[in-house]
Amino acid sequence: MDSAVVLAAARREGFGPIALSFRYGQRHEAELAAAAAVAVAAGVTRHEVVSFDLAQFGGSALTDPSIAVPKHERAQDIGAGIPATYVPARNTIFLSFALALAETSGAGAIFIGVNAQDREGYPDCRPEYLAAFGRMAALATAGEGPVIRAPLSGMAKAAIIRRGLDLGVDFSLTRSCYEDGEYPCSRCDACLLRAEGFATVGVPDPAVSR
């Protein structure tokens, strides 16, 4: 959902983005089919999917089948601190591949959909982390390095949904659930925050209601 809104925002600014997704051993690999549909709907002409296996390192409920994805009744029951769904260094790995793609393609910016609710629990979603990545990227590459853009950084889910609706994002194509079931589980953090967002905005979630 966040990626779809960021993609639409980049296009609205006049960018012709390359979409970049990752098959990293996540149990919710269904998000990749959703990402492909979102990219096509946004008119993206190049969508790269990079594959590797973070499950070999373990340490996260998203990649280790023996660690359960935390479930709650309500969004307000989601605890503070770093959740079991944190994947060590995942955004650093994602952004590093984006940096390689930016350099080989000549892209001047990397857009990432981190948001205000992510950063409460995930260290690699904080603005100071992204700023440090940008400083490193400027020294890592042959040119000046791309600008790291996180246009949702200060936004919670409801604001992201409103922004997406303004931009014409078709949320029925998006997928948030951390589980690998055919339908969203409705109890993981991703499902609960998404549902809370749509409830706050006062519109039905088209990916659930259809």
Add this chain to the structure above:
Amino acid sequence: MDSAVVLAAARREGFGPIALSFRYGQRHEAELAAAAAVAVAAGVTRHEVVSFDLAQFGGSALTDPSIAVPKHERAQDIGAGIPATYVPARNTIFLSFALALAETSGAGAIFIGVNAQDREGYPDCRPEYLAAFGRMAALATAGEGPVIRAPLSGMAKAAIIRRGLDLGVDFSLTRSCYEDGEYPCSRCDACLLRAEGFATVGVPDPAVSR
């Protein structure tokens, strides 16, 4: 060769390192068999090989078969500037996976074999780049983040070879050539710098002479 010396240096300091190698679409994939032999010889009990395909992004002679690996007669003919063998953001990607492995395994340090000759041509081998990566890593992870160690950073090949010999490294197990042939090509930058190093030290290269 550099990785083998760094591994031996880390062990000499008392570390029990995890070895980490990458199958990234490099034409000289033979280096992976060499890495496995080096790790076994050093008594490493865990050697992770992460696989992904940087060839899909292109842009380097090391991953794109249509770009020739530069060849020269002598090491002093190697030009200045960024060579065709530069792989965009490669060290950033490598270090990002190392960061993930460090966090899941509890490792307090990441060792990397960049050296004084690399940094003349590769932006992601410079000390200021490594320092910026370290600052980013400290913000990226749940803990303080590992220390990035580059003990060969100020050293040219001859000094690295001397250090390796002091540490008991068996250089016959190592592989430097950028080509995929059964034997080193002897004309790529990696072969030439290696030969120059052994010539300076005044010992034969056991990987060539056997």
